[in-house]
Amino acid sequence: MPHTDPLLVGTDITVKADGKTLLNNVSVSVCENEIVTIIGPNGGGKTTLLKSLLGLRPIASGSVKRKKNLNLGYVPQKLVIDRTLPLTVQRLMQLTGSYKRAQIEDALGETGVAHKIHDNIHSLSGGEMQRVLLARAIIRQPELMVLDEPVQGVDYLGEIALYQLIEAIRNKYKCGILLVSHDLHMVMRASNRVICLNTHVCCSGQPTDVEQSPDYQRLFGSRGLQTMAPYGHRHGHFHDIPPDPASLGDHSAEGHSCENHHHCDHEGHNHAG
Ligand SMILES: Nc1ncnc2c1ncn2[C@@H]1O[C@H](COP(=O)(O)OP(=O)(O)OP(=O)(O)O)[C@@H](O)[C@H]1O
Structure with missing residues (x-):
């Protein structure tokens, strides 16, 4: 095995x-x-x-x-981003690392939201946002x-x-x-x-x-x-x-x-x- x-x-x-x-005495692996x-x-x-x-x-x-x-890739429960700050999906993907455009497109493509790359994150639906956050996690492999x-x-x-x-x-x-x-x-x-x-x-x-x-x-x-x-x-x-x-x-x-x-x-x- x-x-x-x-x-x-x-x-x-x-x-x-x-x-x-x-x-209280919690174990997990x-x-x-x-x-x-x-x-x-x-x-x-x-x-x-x-x-x-x-x-x-x-x-x-x-x-x-x-x-x-x-x-490690961590997607927290809450990502607090000021709604008055315009932030595109591409920029959000770049906040935690200097990724190339093609890498970002690939990661967004894997989670099905490549077409959202230029959108303001505040305009995304709940599901789209979660997909972007997943892409942000997987781009680190x-x-x-x-x-x-x-x-x-x-x-x-x-x-x-x-x-x-x-x-x-x-x-x-x-x-x-x-x-x-x-x-x-x-x-x-x-x-x-x-x-x-x-x-x-x-x-x-x-x-x-x-x-x-x-x-x-x-x-x-x-x-x-x-x-x-x-x-x-x-x-x-x-x-x-x-x-x-x-x-x-x-x-x-x-x-x-x-x-x-x-x-x-x-x-x-x-x-x-
Ligand atoms: N810093 C803190 N000081 C005091 N109590 C806290 C602190 N952080 C969390 N708690 C309390 O600990 C308990 C567990 O919170 P936690 O956020 O881990 O629960 P959860 O299972 O993730 O809940 P949810 O499903 O609502 O997200 C809650 O009663 C919360 O109020």
């Missing part, structure tokens, strides 16, 4: 702020050619975890190890792409297209992808692993494992079970879901049903080349 060192490993990360625990998706409710700590893994915010305990000289809610502001069909694009990027570049979503319509078929985060890791594993985890079902209820549908895990069996919304977020009575994974066995997907 192929075995590679992870690109990024966070072990037992705890983050605190203002006397509150934002992350990402290998090349692997898509790891972090899902969880608003405020569950997803962005905090990404920032901790990227060294953008301090951790109270635990450890983060990144591959030496890791080439990163070993690891970290995407914080890459489908925000995008409609349902746009979400599917964007997730397919992310999968295609992984397939082409064999990069690792760490992806955050609170949008449970789309836990990707392409995800090798899903981590369900609500301050602590409620459960983790392959999408099907997580779907069947009692902690996941308690956290997201029946809507959560429908989330797998667009990317296809139709089991044809019935899940008995506790309907009580008051139980959302309360998983204190159950142990954690899925273990975290720290190694890269790469089952179920190929390393071409």
Whole structure:
């Protein structure tokens, strides 16, 4: 079985702020050619975890190890750009590196927005903007792409297209992808692993494992079970879901049903080349 060192490993990360625990002993790892998706409710700590893994915010305990000289592409949840500042797509692409016009066109072409190169970014739709941001990440040819809610502001069909694009990027570049979503319509078929985060890791594993985890079902209820549908895990069996919304977020009575994974066995997907 192929075995590679992870690109990024966070072990037992705890983050605190203002006397509150934002992350409690959270572990996560990402290998090349692997898509790891972090899902969880608003405020569950997803962005905090990404920032901790990227060294953008301090951790109270635990450890983060990144591959030496890791080439990283990060798409943050919010890119705050003054709306009064005219900024073309081309200029945005050049802000973080001196890329040639042809490189920029290629990257924008890969994400389907080459025709937008001269447009003001403030005129882009939500989906177009996300595609530009993805192009901005892939132009670096990163070993690891970290995407914080890459489908925000995008409609349902746009979400599917964007997730397919992310999968295609992984397939082409064999990069690792760490992806955050609170949008449970789309836990990707392409995800090798899903981590369900609500301050602590409620459960983790392959999408099907997580779907069947009692902690996941308690956290997201029946809507959560429908989330797998667009990317296809139709089991044809019935899940008995506790309907009580008051139980959302309360998983204190159950142990954690899925273990975290720290190694890269790469089952179920190929390393071409
Ligand atoms: N610097 C900070 N000081 C205090 N609390 C913070 C700080 N940063 C984040 N938090 C709190 O930590 C919790 C987790 O925030 P985080 O942004 O990581 O959640 P999230 O899962 O990404 O949420 P969302 O899905 O809404 O984007 C929230 O309750 C937030 O208010």
